[in-house]
Amino acid sequence: xxxxxxxxxxxxxxxxxxxxxxxxxxxxxxxxxxxxxxxxxxxxxxxxxxxxxxxxxxxxxxxxxxxxxxxxxxxxxxxxxxxxxxxxxxxxxxxxxxxxxxxxxxxxxxxxxxxxxxxxxxxxxxxxxxxxxxxxxxxxxxxxxxxxxxxxxxxxxxxxxxxxxxxxxxxxxxxxxxxxxxxxxxxxxxxxxxxxxxxxxxxxxxxxxxxxxxxxxxxxxxxxxxxxxxxxxxxxxxxxxxxxxxxxxxxxxxxxxxxxxxxxxxxxxxxxxxxxxxxxxxxxxxxxxxxxxxxxxxxxxxxxxxxxxxxxxxxxxxxxxxxxxxxxxxxxxxxxxxxxxxxxxxxxxxxxxxxxxxxxxxxxxxxxxxxxxxxxxxxxxxxxxxxxxxxxxxxxxxxxxxxxxxxxxxx
Numbered sequence: 001x002x003x004x005x006x007x008x009x010x011x012x013x014x015x016x017x018x019x020x021x022x023x024x025x026x027x028x029x030x031x032x033x034x035x036x037x038x039x040x041x042x043x044x045x046x047x048x049x050x051x052x053x054x055x056x057x058x059x060x061x062x063x064x065x066x067x068x069x070x071x072x073x074x075x076x077x078x079x080x081x082x083x084x085x086x087x088x089x090x091x092x093x094x095x096x097x098x099x100x101x102x103x104x105x106x107x108x109x110x111x112x113x114x115x116x117x118x119x120x121x122x123x124x125x126x127x128x129x130x131x132x133x134x135x136x137x138x139x140x141x142x143x144x145x146x147x148x149x150x151x152x153x154x155x156x157x158x159x160x161x162x163x164x165x166x167x168x169x170x171x172x173x174x175x176x177x178x179x180x181x182x183x184x185x186x187x188x189x190x191x192x193x194x195x196x197x198x199x200x201x202x203x204x205x206x207x208x209x210x211x212x213x214x215x216x217x218x219x220x221x222x223x224x225x226x227x228x229x230x231x232x233x234x235x236x237x238x239x240x241x242x243x244x245x246x247x248x249x250x251x252x253x254x255x256x257x258x259x260x261x262x263x264x265x266x267x268x269x270x271x272x273x274x275x276x277x278x279x280x281x282x283x284x285x286x287x288x289x290x291x292x293x294x295x296x297x298x299x300x301x302x303x304x305x306x307x308x309x310x311x312x313x314x315x316x317x318x319x320x321x322x323x324x325x326x327x328x329x330x331x332x333x334x335x336x337x338x339x340x341x342x343x344x345x346x347x348x349x350x351x352x353x354x355x356x357x358x359x360x361x362x363x364x365x366x367x368x369x370x371x372x373x374x375x376x377x378x379x380x381x382x383x384x385x386x387x388x389x390x391x392x393x394x395x396x397x398x399x400x401x402x403x404x405x406x407x408x409x410x411x
Contacts, residue, residue, distance in 0.1 A: 089131040092151040094123045102214060103161065105143040109133070112141055112161065121148050121157060128154050137162045145214035166213045171221065175207040175336030176260045180299030182207075182225075182334060192218045202299060203253045203331025205229055232337055240344035245280035246327075252343050255280075257331035258321075260339040261290035262354075265361050269342035274349040275364065284352065286321035294332035295319035358385070 099119055103112055109132060113125035122128045131154055132138050141158075144166030148157060169191045173182055179202050187196055194217035206229035210221055237249045246252045259273050276286055293302045295317030302308075313320075319328040351364040353371035358381035365371040 086131075088124070088127060089154045091153055093121065093153050093157065095121050095148060095150050095152060098147060098149050100145060100147045100167065102145045103141070103143050105215065107141075107143060109138050109141060116157060121152070122154050124154075128158070131155070132158050142166075143215060168211045168213060170209050170211050172209045173205070173207045173225070173334070175339065176264075176333045177207065178202060178294075178299035178301065178333055179205060181301065183222075186218050186221055189218075192216055192221060194218050197222055200226060201330065203229075203257050203334055205334050206232060207334050207336045229334075233340065236337075236340050236344045241346065244344070244346075245277060246343065250330075251327055252340065253335060254327050254331045256335035256339040256343045257333040258286065258288050258290060258328075259342055260335040261333050262288060263362060266338045268361055269338050270345070270347040271349065271351070271364060272354060272362065273339075273342040273346035275351050275354055277343075277346050278350065278352055280326065282352070283325070285325060286327075288321045290332055291319045291321040291328055292317075295328075357381075 099121055101115060101119055101121070103115070107115075109129055110125075113122070113129045113132075116122045116128065117125035132141070135158065137158055140162045142161060142164035144161075144164060146160055146166045148160065152160075171186065171189055171192075173185065177185075179200055182205055183196055183199060186192065191214050192212070193215060196218045200222070205222070205225040208225070208228060210224055212221060233249050233253065237252060240252070244252075246255055255273070255276060258276065259269055263269060263272050276288075278284075279286055289308060292308060292312050292315070296302070296312060296315065313322050316323040318324065319332060321328060349364070350366050353365040353368065353374070354362040355371065355374045355378050357363040357374075358378065363374045363377075365374055
């Protein structure tokens with residue numbers, strides 16, 4: 001900038017030129033007009049906004065913006081609904097006291113949801129149905145009887161039904177029962193459903209405790225018992241002792257059924273089995289009392305209190321081992337695992353006889369003389385037991401008479 005006398009000049013500027021008549025000129029020819037302070041402070045008109053581009057005014061772009069906005073809003077809405085629904089699906093339910101319901105075979109999700117809602121186990125059948133579908137469990141809801149405790153969430157209810165872990169019942173079949181008696185027990189169980197299958201052969205069912213759920217058929221229980229017996233028999237037959245006089249699995253079951261009926265003590269079964277094995281090997285008749293009873297009464301069993309008569313021992317039947325050689329034609333009961341194992345792997349003894357010892361077990365002998373001595377001792381024990389029973393009965397009768405006399409005097 002250079003300052004001279006009487007003139008103002010500005011150098012090195014593209015816009016401001018020389019002073020002329022009290023006004024300043026621009027290099028581009030326009031004039032720079034001085035403004036007063038009041039003029040400077042006056043508001044000026046705002047510039048016009050820029051016009052939208054042709055691209056922004058395009059209809060497709062407008063539609064695309066609408067679609068994107070809708071998608072974003074939908075995602076937000078779905079997320080909110082999902083969060084609220086998940087929270088309600090997992091929160092404690094309305095149930096205050098335990099409830100038990102039966103879901104029938106073939107029930108669909110809608111039926112199950114309605115049933116649960118009607119019993120107050122869940123508070124929304126619609127939300128429950130949606131939740132089950134989202135968990136991929138709609139096709140996995142199992143029939144059965146289920147117990148639901150207070151406060152169970154819909155998620156807990158779903159998992160309980162999906163697991164199939166309903167209320168478990170049990171039926172116990174003791175060792176030594178005949179097929180006829182086993183069928184009677186199964187028929188009498190009110191929790192099982194349906195009819196029994198045709199009577200299976202004696203010895204083809206495995207005695208055990210079988211769990212089941214309500215709605216299980218009686219046929220299913222019988223099939224399970226049959227399969228259990230077949231599986232165990234196959235295993236025990238493979239690991240049997242070599243040289244046994246039983247030549248087939250069926251003969252093993254037959255002898256095991258006799259062992260089962262002769263003793264209720266598990267520890268004694270291998271010893272009892274050895275006696276019968278020794279007899280078979282030596283060609284001596286088995287002479288087992290339970291075979292007499294089965295030969296006369298079959299699977300229905302001897303009437304309670306009916307003794308075995310001498311005529312019964314001599315009565316020839318296909319099962320009476322006092323009158324036949326070797327094994328009877330089939331089992332006389334349903335032997336358990338211990339009896340089957342005992343025959344497959346008996347104790348190694350030379351015993352040929354056994355008789356009750358009065359304690360629930362038996363005493364064994366190698367010779368007839370030793371056996372007769374054991375029998376004499378058993379007869380003496382029997383007499384004492386009968387005397388004690390008669391004495392207790394007499395004392396009970398006297399006590400009852402004294403009580404009655406005392407009551408009569410009081411009146």
